[in-house]
Amino acid sequence: MPNERLHSSLDENRERLEDLFTLTSDVVFRELTDGRGTRLLLVYLDGLINTQELELHAIQPLLRNTLSERRYDDLTQMVAEQSLTAAQVTKTTNLYEAVDTILHGNALLVIDGQDEALLLSVSGGTRRSVQEPPTEASIRGPREGFTENLRVNTALVRFKLKSHLLRTVPLTLGTKTRTSVVVMYLEETADPQVIEEVLVRLRSIEIDGILESAYIEELIEDEPISPFPQLQNTERPDTVAAQLLEGRFAIFVDGTPFVLCGPVTFWQFLQASEDYYERYVIVNLIRWLRYTFLLIALYMPALYIAVTTYHQDMLPTNLLLSVAAARESIPFPALIEAMLMEISFEALREAGVRLPKYIGQAVSILGALVIGQAAVQAGIVSAPVVIIVSLTGIASFTIPRYSAAISIRMLRFPMMLLAGTFGLFGLVIGTIWLVTHLCRLRSFGVPYLSGVAPFEKTSQQDLFARLPLWKMIFRPRPISHFNRKRMGEDQMPAPPPVNEPKEAR
Known part of the structure; x- marks a missing residue:
């Protein structure tokens, strides 16, 4: 079929197309006769085209067509230039291309006696309109988001x-x-x-x-x-x-x-679009907060397990006594206790995502409160673990990109297992493996930790802190090696003139 050509007979073309679209009820075969008596066949998928455009720019002009083709050696070319008013009309002699065009929401026009067909761009159908993206809400910035079109x-x-x-x-x-x-x-x-x-x-x-x-x-x-x-x-x-x-x-x-x-790069997932719409002083404070809570989301439960299990002497005496009193009646070790709460929290978060919007919010919030309080009162988990898990869950929400946040949430569990097995030495082992993996990772040849490993001075302008826009003169070197300069070097705002007081008269 990829190299099969169209026939010059309209009936043969229709028979071949009907054979390809057997038991396909949404394919429409509309046969017409123009003003000169030429037989025409329109083929399209109902629901994928704009029927008003098809009627206005194809069917009506074809039915009124009484022009002579004497000026044209090619009847197909005459119909395309003088009869059709569609915005885009192309010709094809390939049956496979014709079928592919129909499946992509365009219309096919076959002319009797011609081995060439016309492809009409009249795609449409019901699609979602442009709206604010629900997964990337922004306080300041454009409100339009992509659609399925x-x-x-x-x-x-x-x-x-x-x-x-x-x-x-x-x-x-x-x-x-x-x-x-x-x-x-x-x-x-x-x-x-x-x-x-x-x-x-x-x-x-x-x-x-x-x-x-x-x-x-x-x-x-x-x-x-x-x-x-x-x-x-x-x-x-x-x-x-x-x-x-x-x-x-x-x-x-x-x-x-x-x-x-x-x-x-890794740092890109800790940047939000509104970082460039707010003043850089405010943005830097928020960005440092994200980095801090990234470490909390990854290490907090594991650090609690390691300290309470192997390194109790690292805690102040009053805090140690408080934690020991809270865990006195708990039947599980710290690792199992934290695992139970973390798995429960993740299950509640997943349930909140899958349920309808308003119900999901209530289930995720109330479920965490009720289950946490009931578990503490029943003596299954201690109050410090509930605090640690809650703080860790909140910390993971501060990561702007969902794909990066879920990676940190997943890596939290291996860190907890290493901490429960080897203590702080396990955390060191996990951190070494993590850093080594990130240093080896590439995205289309670009190092994942570009700007830090390898170190690049010009990349520091938008890494841990964002410089003012008038200082961000160059594009990141690891990403773009061409046309790196993106603005003039003298863009710093000039200070306002000082108005000298007038002399007293």
Whole structure:
């Protein structure tokens, strides 16, 4: 079928198309006769096209067509130029391309006596409108988010980057789903080798279906077994535009509002979009708070287990007596006690996500309070563990990116096991393994800890603290090696003039 050509007979083409779309009730075959008596056949999928555009720009002009084709050697060319008013009309002689066009929500026009068909861009159907992204709420910044429509998503980025250097490379993945995929990048800013590597990895994918961008993420990342994400997913057009301006690429997938951006670094997952919409002093305080609570989310339960089990002498006497009194009637060791509470907390959080919005919030909050209080009163767990687990759960919510937050939540359990087995030495072993893994990790060839390992001075402008915008002159070196300068060097705001007091008259 990939090399099968269309016939010049309309009846043969219709028979072949009906054979391919057997038992497909939503495929419409509409036969027409124009004003000159030529037989025409329109084929489209009901629900995937804009029927008003099809009627206005195709059916009505064809029925009124009485023009002569004497000026044209090609009847198909005459119909395309003089009869159809659709915005985009292309020709094809390939049956496979014609069928693929129908499946992508366009219309096919077959003309009797011609072995060429016309492809009409009248896609539409009911899709979700542009709304505020629910997973990336922002106090200050744009309120628009991506939808499930690929062209709407690329247009939202085009609204922000009005540059002729913005490139979009189309691909089709999935032998059954035939999912449209677009790779977007800024020429003269993105690394050509990285873009070429992305395209090679995407074109090498052989799978029957791509239903979400997560399919692609798992198939093209450098280390699939790593707990850390090597591509960033986002629903915000302003975030994608910012990533493109730094020399990264974006992968759009039809049918999902989540766009993939890469290459990424570890520090990128601790940055929120509103970090660049607020004053840098406030942003730096919030960013330091995120780093602090990242360590709390990863180490707090394990540190409690290690200290209370093996290193009690590290605690002040009053605190040690208080913890010992609280754990006096607990039948489980600190490791089992913390594991029970952590697993219960994660189960409540997962239940809150899956339940309806308002019910889920009540279940997650009230469930944690009720179960924690009941467990303390029943003597199953101690009050300090409830405090530790609650603080750890709150700390994990301060990480802006869900994919990074869930990685930290998952790594918390190995840290607890190491602490329960070897004490603080286990935490040291876990930390060494974690740092070694992060140093080895790559995202499309870019070191995951870029800016720190290897150290890069210009990357410090937006790492642990964000400098004022008028000092962020260069793009990050590990991401973009080309056109690194993005603003003038003399952008510091001038101080206001001092008004000298007038002389007293």
